[in-house]
Amino acid sequence: MKVLSQNQAFGGMQGVYAHDSSATNCQMTFAVFVPPKAVEEPCPVLWYLSGLTCTHANVMEKGEYRRMAAELGLIVVCPDTSPRGDDVADVLTNWQMGKGAGFYLDATEKPWSDHYRMYTYITEELPALVGEHFRVDMSRQGIFGHSMGGHGAMTIALKHPDRFKSCSAFAPIVAPSTADWSAPAFEKYLGSDKAAWRQYDACALVEDGARFPEFLIDQGKADQFLENGLRPWLFEEAAKDTGIGVTLRMHERYDHSYYFISTFMDDHLKWHAERLA
């Protein structure tokens, strides 16, 4: 693992690291914030998955999570959103496909399957690396994310209810397999058999029996992607009568940007800290 940068912040340390990933078969970059409390004892770890077009850097620079994470004693890990590098397949003219748009799935179709294995990267390889190098208490993990990363967080929590004690999302895409916004990417990554798409779709997972105790979802009403991409009400419907708790908060005037995310970041960090205590 290479250290790309380390900066003191809020009494803790914001670092950026790179490593050769076997899951994605390329060099991957990720950010880790370590709160001051980690000097004394292992701390809970919170995974933040970013949205389309982002790298690890967007939330690190604009997410405003460090003050509260330092106060609550949370380690925050922010991975990249796709494999990277010159030999990684891409569609330069489509921001919803290819680099920056890994959708946290393991692609099965060529050429995507050579590198686009973000599900394995996020759920297996990166946790092992983080567990080895940082003072984390892996018995206390939470996961959250934004947009495509909200989709990633919710699907991963639903598939690993024993590993994660908490999950939340900012403006998640809750049913990517049926949204105009994401279905074309799913077809290229996973092929035309839509049965294979359901494991990466929060609504379909719930329909197929997956369970997680509760979700916090914040959504701006002025979000330009609300109707054709995100549709959080579909998850509320899917969760009805399943025992899954859904706290969906709709916010007037807020859009899809980090101005929205940073506004509600403290609420999410507290939500997780309460469940990771």
Next chain:
Amino acid sequence: MKVLSQNQAFGGMQGVYAHDSSATNCQMTFAVFVPPKAVEEPCPVLWYLSGLTCTHANVMEKGEYRRMAAELGLIVVCPDTSPRGDDVADVLTNWQMGKGAGFYLDATEKPWSDHYRMYTYITEELPALVGEHFRVDMSRQGIFGHSMGGHGAMTIALKHPDRFKSCSAFAPIVAPSTADWSAPAFEKYLGSDKAAWRQYDACALVEDGARFPEFLIDQGKADQFLENGLRPWLFEEAAKDTGIGVTLRMHERYDHSYYFISTFMDDHLKWHAERLA
């Protein structure tokens, strides 16, 4: 005035605006955060001046000021650091001179004097524009900044003690006319007569009799520019026995970045709010 963007954040509004400036003879961009309280009544205004290489956007994205400014009811204005545009003189190979490096002074030497009139822009033209378009209480103004912008804030406060009720700085360059870091730019902007430089140098201003009640200065001890550019102890010395209060806080392990600034942003906003109440 043109609206470039407006985003809801922390119950208020982060906007970015552009206008044709007569002071700098070019189009200028600036950011304004308006807290929710401004719906009810005019709010105090806090001017944040950015450092070398920055635009209005760096602090807007990384400064983490909105949460506390919303809570305290402060309007925060973040101007650019220099004139901009294809016909503005520049030194492409020098980040300490030209675009992004206006030093908040009015240049007197050609070709710089055609556009590099940031002192007049910040102290006259922009306040008039902000006063016209936003719900500001101009009887309650504070000013702060980072690095070159800390220099700007301190010199402007020292020259306008009746206008500003508060001043603070993150890692300010307190004696730019004698620092290797900035003296070459001063010579190009202001000519070789060093007497003309003193009005833009916080230490020289104090030596020449300028007064301001008190300053808060935060400085990281791991700042790579501490010894050859910033030297805040020179201001402590200059202020000794003048009646000027200087609270200089030196912080282990912090560098010159926005990770440092954002860590202490809340303290600065509270410092100003107390004095603008």
